[in-house]
Amino acid sequence: MSDTIKTDVLIIGAGPVGLFAVFELGLLDIKAHLVDILDKVGGQCAELYPEKPIYDIPGIPYITGHELTEALMTQIKPFGATFHLGEMVTTLEKIGEPAFRVRTDAGKTFEAKCVVIAAGGGSFQPKRPPINGIEPYEEKSVFYAVRKMENFRGKKLLIVGGGDSALDWTLSLQPIAKRLTLVHRRDEFRGAPDSVNKMRELVAAGGMDLKIGQVTELEGGGGKLSAVSIKDKAGALSRVEVDAMLPFFGLTMKLGPVADWGIELKDNLIPVDTGKFESNIPGLFAIGDINTYPGKLKLILSGFHEAALMSQQAYHYVYPDKKLVFQYTTSSTSLQKKLGVA
Amino acid sequence: MPKITFIEHDGSVHTVEAEIGSTVMETALKNDISGIVAECGGSCTCATCLVHVDEKWFPVVGPPSPEEEDMIDTAFEITPTSRLSCQIKVTEKLDGLIVRTPAYQGR
Numbered sequence: 001m002s003d004t005i006k007t008d009v010l011i012i013g014a015g016p017v018g019l020f021a022v023f024e025l026g027l028l029d030i031k032a033h034l035v036d037i038l039d040k041v042g043g044q045c046a047e048l049y050p051e052k053p054i055y056d057i058p059g060i061p062y063i064t065g066h067e068l069t070e071a072l073m074t075q076i077k078p079f080g081a082t083f084h085l086g087e088m089v090t091t092l093e094k095i096g097e098p099a100f101r102v103r104t105d106a107g108k109t110f111e112a113k114c115v116v117i118a119a120g121g122g123s124f125q126p127k128r129p130p131i132n133g134i135e136p137y138e139e140k141s142v143f144y145a146v147r148k149m150e151n152f153r154g155k156k157l158l159i160v161g162g163g164d165s166a167l168d169w170t171l172s173l174q175p176i177a178k179r180l181t182l183v184h185r186r187d188e189f190r191g192a193p194d195s196v197n198k199m200r201e202l203v204a205a206g207g208m209d210l211k212i213g214q215v216t217e218l219e220g221g222g223g224k225l226s227a228v229s230i231k232d233k234a235g236a237l238s239r240v241e242v243d244a245m246l247p248f249f250g251l252t253m254k255l256g257p258v259a260d261w262g263i264e265l266k267d268n269l270i271p272v273d274t275g276k277f278e279s280n281i282p283g284l285f286a287i288g289d290i291n292t293y294p295g296k297l298k299l300i301l302s303g304f305h306e307a308a309l310m311s312q313q314a315y316h317y318v319y320p321d322k323k324l325v326f327q328y329t330t331s332s333t334s335l336q337k338k339l340g341v342a
Numbered sequence: 343m344p345k346i347t348f349i350e351h352d353g354s355v356h357t358v359e360a361e362i363g364s365t366v367m368e369t370a371l372k373n374d375i376s377g378i379v380a381e382c383g384g385s386c387t388c389a390t391c392l393v394h395v396d397e398k399w400f401p402v403v404g405p406p407s408p409e410e411e412d413m414i415d416t417a418f419e420i421t422p423t424s425r426l427s428c429q430i431k432v433t434e435k436l437d438g439l440i441v442r443t444p445a446y447q448g449r
Contacts, residue, residue, distance in 0.1 A: 048382040121381070130418050130446040162415045185420055190412035214420065233422070250416035252390065252449040253381060 003109065007033045007082075008318045010102055010112035012089050012258075015043020017288030017303030018118035019072040024311040026079030027327075027335055030318050033112075035104055037123040037256075039086040042069030044120055047251065058301055068300075078340045084108060088123055092261040098283020098317055113283065114314045117263075117270060118303070120289045121253035129160070129247050131218055140223035141244045146173070154178050156241055158228055160215055161248035167191035169246060171198055174208050181209040181240050183230055211238070215245070258290075266292055276313035277306045283317050285310045344437035348375045348393075351445040360432040366441065367391040367428035377443025384428040386410055389417040390447040391427040396440035403430055403439070419444050 009025055011018045014036035022032050040046050045054075045065030053062050063071070087104040092115060095101045102110045126144035128134065134142060146152070146169055157177045159170050162184040168191075174180045182199065189196045203210045216237070217229035227241045255268045263270055263279050263286075270279050270286035274293050277285050287310050288303035296302070315324050329335045336342030343359040346369055350356070360369040370378035370391070379390035386409060395403050400423040406414060410429045414420060427441065 044382075048387045049385040052385045052387075127416060127418075127448040163412075185415065186411075188411075190415060214418075249418070249448065250389070252388070254449065 004101075005033060005108060005110045007031055007110060007112050009033075009114045009116055009314055010035065010100070010110050011081075011116045011118055012036075012102075013043060013118035013120055013288070013290075014038075014041040014083060014085070015118060015120050015288065016045055016068060016072055016300050017120075017307055018043070018116070019069070019076055020304050021116055021118060021287060021307040021310065022076040022079050022081040023072075024308045025314060026076065026081075027329070027338060028311055028315045028318075028324070029338070030311065030314060031081070032079070032116075033082045033084065033110060035084045035087050035089050035102075035110075037086070037088045037125075041073065041083065041085070042066070044253075045069050047124055054300070056299065056301065078338060088256065090257050092284075094281065094284075098281075100283065113318050115284050116310060116314070117258065117279075117284070117286045117290055118288045118307075119256075119258060122258070122268075122290070123254060123256040124251040125254045125256065126247075127249040127252045129215065129249060131215060133218060136223050137218060137220065137225050137245075141220070141225035142218075143244065143246050144248075146246065149173065149176065152177060152244060155243040157181070158183060158215075158240060158242040158245045159248070160184070160245065162186070162189045162191065163248060163250065164191040164195065165248035166246075167195040167199055169248070170208070171195060171202075174202055178243075179209070181211060181242070183211045183213060183215060185212070185214050187212050209240075211240070213238070215247075218245075275309065277310040278313060283314075285314065344432055344434060344439070346432070346436065347438075347440045348373075348377070349440065349442045350375065350377045351443055360436070362432055362434065364432050365428050366393065366430040366432060366436075366439070367426070369432065370427060370443075375443065377445075377447070378427060379447040379449060380428060381449070386413055386426060386429055388448075389413045389415075389426060390449060392417045392420075392424055392444055392447060393427045393430075393441035394421050394444065395423040395425050395430075396442070397423055399436075399439050399441075402435055417444075417448065418446060 008030045009032045011034045014034045050066040087106040091103045153176045157180045160183045202208045213230040213232040216231045220226040269292035272291045287306040289298045347357045358373040381390040382388035
């Protein structure tokens with residue numbers, strides 16, 4: 001295929017460990033592409049604790065998740081990695097010794113000599129509400145993301161949640177929906193105040209409905225939703241007719257498609273050796289929180305170490321005929337040239 | 343040391359000792375309470391350590407902060423006494439606390 005992206009190494013996951021892998025690979029002249037399901041780099045540091053301090057990065061007494069991400073992006077800048085954000089890797093197949101073909105849900109295909117899984121706790125995916133019998137409706141009339149707004153034109157929509165996703169989609173879909181109802185558990189919203197005001201104006205003008213409560217029951221058949229029951233704080237039930245429901249309850253980490261790639265797993269983690277951090281498939285590495293080995297600690301600093309050792313082995317696959325000479329950034333002119341400081 | 347009782351969704355009851363200054367979430371993890379996930383490790387950013395505080399104990403524990411209330415929005419089957427256990431600090435006053443874990447923490 002002509003649009004296949006060829007690269008030395010494909011890194012799955014752009015959290016701190018995936019980002020630092022770009023640095024360690026870059027020092028060895030290995031180019032990398034990164035794919036991450038989030039629409040931003042930083043992984044858990046960006047999604048779960050951007051403003052929370054981290055105290056155990058060696059040499060840095062105090063840094064927030066956001067600051068660490070920014071610092072790593074500065075550090076890896078010389079190596080010109082390419083980022084593919086907001087995409088999930090769906091399939092991985094072995095096509096050589098080693099070589100891999102990897103596809104994403106955005107339709108991209110990569111061919112890489114090595115693949116590095118730095119996926120942390122897995123991929124961030126939407127939380128699914130625990131409503132009885134919701135599964136048959138999913139992707140038919142219950143959607144956790146809006147891929148095409150047009151699909152919702154002329155429909156009776158129910159949006160659930162109180163954050164920016166719920167409010168933004170309420171405002172975007174209200175003009176094209178037949179009727180839109182927003183459901184939230186309380187009459188306070190954590191989304192942007194401007195969006196909250198706009199939503200309240202629409203409710204006041206009769207352009208949409210706002211219900212305070214929790215969705216407890218679904219009605220319909222064959223994947224087609226017809227109505228939902230909403231329980232208010234006092235426990236009273238009300239029924240709303242709907243064609244589609246869009247729940248926005250934030251994200252949670254799931255292992256996701258990694259489980260389907262034929263890699264040996266142990267308790268949803270990838271067992272690796274502690275010299276090369278390679279899985280049972282040569283050329284397929286796992287670093288950071290997603291791997292396991294005797295004594296493993298899920299620390300960012302451990303992931304950094306793992307990235308460095310992984311890179312040494314990846315070098316042998318990418319440059320099988322070259323000898324690797326170990327060098328220090330402090331004293332090596334050649335490394336300093338790569339860093340753009342010599 | 344104060345004692346905390348966790349009543350899990352399946353009805354199992356665990357009464358455990360809690361260190362003053364730690365959190366109810368940390369106490370749960372130390373004692374393998376399966377209904378507490380704590381994905382974010384106590385940063386108040388994931389709502390997977392939700393507990394329902396026993397009604398008699400709720401006035402002692404107190405209501406969530408606005409920041410915590412925002413996170414509770416992303417949890418399920420919320421009751422008027424729902425709290426994130428990572429935001430409840432263990433004190434002498436909480437000796438005897440009873441909390442219930444939900445069936446589902448979102449994962």
